[in-house]
Amino acid sequence: MIISASDHQIFADRGLIRVEGLIPDAVVAPARDLAYGRLEKVGLWRDGAWAGGRDEAQTLKLAKAALKDIGKSSIFKNLLTPDVLDIARQLVNGEAIRAEAYPQFLFTHPNASEWVVPYAAWHLDLPRLGPLGAPGAQMFSFVDTVLPGGGGTLFVAGSHRLLNDVGAIRSQELKKRLREHSYFRDLMDKSIVDRNRFMSEVHYVDDVPLRVVELTGAPGDVFFTDLRMLHAIAPNASGNPRMMITQRFPREAVADHIYG
Ligand SMILES: O=C(O)CCC(=O)C(=O)O
Structure with missing residues (x-):
């Protein structure tokens, strides 16, 4: 599948694109069955519904044990299809990539009665590389449907375009510098209560439009994101567990530099 010029432009401008139904359901369904099967074994999934109790710590413990290393199973590894790899390569201008x-x-798990844009946990996974350029791309996909409010990862669209002229920089330092702008100060400030406006309002920093975007979609839909984007885990105010996968694709030319 060839990514269109307009998708390349959206990726450059906003830092993410969505490709619907990229991973066939024949590939996603076994992963979904495996995940629900494991949850069922520990009593967290029953008769097609979430069955976690009120004991948050116990739920977390059971889920963690049940899902441990599930990504390493061949069923999950199959989600990295040739189409996914091919698009990731196209998004780094055809350069070689190193897939994790x-x-x-x-x-x-369903963990919130009200959905709100979080103030904490905003981060980058990998360092910005300064003169070595953009580190690469990352994919996010849905093992089962994730609706708005259902825990899909949050991104500050446009944030990959900021602070590219300050040399190599890691997550903590990047956040510190971003907080010099009131937009990011407010985003990461617990005392700002009117938080969902970050999803609807566009703010400009250095002429770059910024808005918080929530990843939602159906099984097999794939988002590709720029590894420089600020992102955060979201609360799950739905009644269903949020089940997604992610995989990073640093450019081969900089992978050793990133992973050391
Ligand atoms: O669980 C999430 O949605 C957050 C994912 C994340 O922060 C990451 O992949 O680095």
Whole structure:
């Protein structure tokens, strides 16, 4: 599948694109069955519904044990299809990429009565590389449907375009510098209560439009994101567990530099 010029432009401008139904359901369904099967074994999934109790600590403990290393299973490794790899390569201008060995399973049990844009946990996974350029791309996909409010990962669209002229920089330092702008100060400030406006309002920093975007979609839909984007885990105010995967694709030319 060839990414259109307009998708390339959206990726450059906003830092993410969505490709619907990229991973066939024949590939996603076994992963979904495996995840629900494991939850069922520990009593967290029953008769097609979430069955976690009120004991938050116990739920977390059971889910963690049940889902341990699930991303390393061959069923999950199959989610990295040739189409996914091919698009990731196109998004780094056809350069070679190094795929991480297996996808990371992203799970959030229903854990909130109200959905709100978080103030904490905003971060980058990998350092910005300064003169070595953009580190690469990352994929996020849905093992089961994730609706708005259902725990999909949050991104500050546009944030990859900021602070590219300050040399190599890691997550903590990047956040410190971003907080010099009132937009990011407010985003990461617990005392700002009117938080969902970050999803609806566009703010400009250095002429770059910024808005918080929530990843939602159906099984097999794939988001590709720029590894420089600020992102955060979200609360799950739905009645269903949030089940996604992610996998990073640093450019081969800089992978050793990133991973050391
Ligand atoms: O669980 C999530 O949605 C957050 C994922 C994340 O922060 C990451 O992949 O680095």
